[in-house]
Amino acid sequence: MLRLRPNVSAEALQAHLVDAERASLESTFATLAADSSLSRAAALILASRRKYIAGAGKSAAYAALLNADLAATLPNVMLIGAGLSATDVLSDVRSSDVCVVFSVRRYRAETVRLGRLFASSGGHLVVVTDDPRAPLASSASALILVDTGSASYADSPTAMAAVCHLLSSLASASAKGARRxxxxxxxxxxxxxxxxxxxxxxxxxxxxxxxxxxxxxxxxxxxxx
Incomplete structure (x- = not known):
């Protein structure tokens, strides 16, 4: 975590923060290059009839970002919590449905419960998280690991935003009717x-x-x- 010192210049502090953000981004890209999690997640999204996206707390911002990008090119993209309750979704889960959940420490309980119930009901669960031991990792059909390391007091959103962009771009590139x-x-x-x-x-x-x-x-x- 960042330790503020009165003798550190703004320029030095900025350089330190930028280096930390670059490191988390490079670490995430290296992880994604070594596995097929991103392409598998994109394939699940494309093959699904209904595409749900969820996240709570700070992760709600990541969910909203992915929802905005996917909804521009794919049909039936829905953000849970934006006029759509978890109860409504969980009452009618089909094997052709997918739910992308963002769950990073400290792991909001409502997201964990939603993800586990969705997966146990037969839906495909894409989990975007920061730890392979995260509560939803074992329930995931596709597990995307993101490095949220930071030199600040808050976990970094930089790599998470990049993953949202990569995932939506991969899905949109193969989507029928995206240009239309x-x-x-x-x-x-x-x-x-x-x-x-x-x-x-x-x-x-x-x-x-x-x-x-x-x-x-x-x-x-x-x-x-």
Whole structure:
């Protein structure tokens, strides 16, 4: 863990932190290169009918990241906890389902229970964790080990984010209809106006701070008629 000393310069501290992050990333990549866990996990995701993703605490951020990337190119990707309860999922587990769970120390109990029940119900469990002896390791159909070592007080998220990117990229590269889904998403996001562009400047307040008037579709149709 990082020990802050008053005589350590910001530059030296930054260099130390960067070296530690680089080491955890290189360690993770070396582990992944030596086994087939990542490709096996991607294959399970591709072969599944429903794809569930779960994580609690800090791991919820990793689950949300993977969910966002997979949902862009694959159908039936669902984040447990975001309007979908573990009870609903566990009540209807099929052998064609997969659940990707993120579980790192100190290993949240609800994630461990979810993973074990999902696997015992016949679903495929992909476990992304930091230790081969983690509580869910023995239940995994595919076990992805990530080095979360850090020079800071908190475990490093760097390699975990990289694994999320690698896993989603591998799955998407072989997914049928991925290009079509991405193209359709671009059309939909443009129609919804989700992202900023030059036309968004028209929605800025006037110089006196008066907000712009935004008409609803109903108001516009009534004015036209």
């Amino acid at each position: 889904r991405l193209a359709n998403r671009d059309v939909v996001t443009a129609e919804l106006g989700l992202y900023w562009d030059e036309s968004s400047d028209s929605l800025e307040p006037d110089a006196d701070g008066t907000p712009p008037i935004i008409h609803s579709p109903t108001e516009e149709s009534e004015s036209i008629s």
